[in-house]
Amino acid sequence: MRHALLVCIKDLRQRLRDRTAILTAIAAPLALTALMGFALGSSGGSGPGMRLVIADLDHSALSSAFVAFVQRPSLGGKVKIELVDSVDAAERLIREHQAECAVMMRAGFAQSVARGDPPPVEILAARGEQFAMLATRGLLSDFVNRAAAPPDRTAPEVIPRSAGGQMRIVDFFAASMTVLFLNFGVLSGVRALQAEVDSRTIVRLIASPTQPYAIVAGKLAALLLLGLIQMGTMIAATSILFGTRWGNPLPTAALMFTSVLMSIGLTAFLMSLANNADQGTALAALVITLLSIVGGQFLPPQGLPDIFETLTRLTPNGQAFFGFIDLSAAGSYGSLRTVAQPLAFTAIVGLSGIGLAGLRARSALRRIT
């Protein structure tokens, strides 16, 4: 344990001394969030209101309540609702761009909510209306959470964070840049680990009177701490600077943890495929960038062909990113259940990546000794 702590402290000292890494981890995502948020904020997503099509195919009291929920006074009438009686009609309005978004509540909606199962709901957004999509998801998630909440619980009023009931672009980029740069921040830590192999200092570590698990534990602890510090700093900074609300602290902290784990596993595995730190960094940076594009961190997949939505959900960073978006939308009603899928997905990817990287590292160590 003592040796693991020594390795962890040493690694932290090295990483915190690396100004480039700090710049990559904190300053760059903050600057980009501000830049993208303010640059795009005036041109998209914050119009006078949102036109929402609702197809109520459940015809239950609960599905009807959703209409009232969206029309409640606190939203200031910014969401214009059009009710239709079929999916085809909803799709036509979206296709013709007569509405930004459509919610289709299928039969069994009320029963699923009562049972606590995922309700049969589809959301469709017009091309280029990804922020309307996010806002609609937030409204629906908020409604379902309230409906599923114990009756004695007093539900506070959740007001969308910008006029027009849409998610602010700066909030979208706060989450996307946090996840994107988490990968780059962790990559610099994993690179240092690979550099330890390249420079053979790992040989001296193995020769010291310590157990191999203590070395691994110390290094993983350092990477985890750095990732958590980075995400924590980003969350605090965006909350203070941009007023971004990240949601309930407990599930947010849990998703932070598994996201960092995912990031370590992903970058460590990619690094283990390379012959040296430079090659590994180049490979990992390429894959992270591609995953970020597919994972919707530069542009949300809503409004793009359906395949992009599916691909987004298949990327670990996409899972983490939309997990944070969901938590943000759910506000104080967000729970571990809200992000059960992202939590499981990112944790599995993280642990698998770490395991595979560990196996490959053993072969690499055999080569260098």
Next chain:
Amino acid sequence: MSYPSQQSTPALLVRGLSKSFGERLAVDGVGFRIAAGEIYGLLGPNGAGKTTSISMIAGILARDAGEITIGGIDIDAGAPARALIGIVPQAITLYLDLTARENLDFWGRMYDLGGAALRDAIDGALDAVGLTRRADDIVGTYSGGMQRRLNLACGILHRPKLVILDEPTVGVDPQSRSAIFDLVERQRDAGAAILYTTHYMEEAERLCARIGIIDSGRLIAEGTRAELVASLGQQARIEIGVGRGDSPERAERIVSALEGVLSTTVENSHLHVIADHGANRLPTMLTALLKAGTVTESVRVVEPNLEDVFLRMTGRALRD
């Protein structure tokens, strides 16, 4: 002859050490012992199996067969045995983004030093390698020689019973080389056993009380310098310089066919010959070369050294 190591528990005992990488046998039944206060040199060309051997001795690499004990403790005991070893790898194994003091502090703590003992050890090590004034500078700003010296300091900080040095002078300036030699000798005088691998014959001759010659994974000879050289018997090495227009390779073919010539090599345009009763064979050699039309520009009969021992035993030069 009796050595101290045979009279008491040796600081290092190696028996029947073997290691294969796939089909290639890298180390084949190597065995030796080192006493406290003794410098033992493992001399051999690159790829002979020196680094593989010391990696197994240091517990870094798993062996296929053999026995290793450090001060009577089996290396398989793990941490208790490894705590007695100080390793100085061939590569510079330092954290270049930390200062010298931070590097030493980290390695000292990894070997369970702490408090005043650690501070004293760090100050002593910095002083010993002449880096006290640069102790708080980032190691990445050091010259290669300074990094080499610090590399050594990190390996001896915890006053190990066995110091393993793997080619510690590769690529260093003469000043740093001399400092490293002094430090190694001080460790020996303080009672540490030293295992010193090198492919520089001069280093082995200067530092080592006993030398093991390793080639192709096998320990082919062992003893003091005098014993190893004496094993050549009446053999002598003759250096023949041939004329500019003549080919030393052609001269080698002529000389190697003569009676009493045991081995020949060409190095720097000179023909090196090992022959029984070398001086007596010289007239025959020169006559043969003259008859073949080869001009002899210089002739020198050289006292045999470890290079000749290696050449005689393997048919190759140490630096091949």
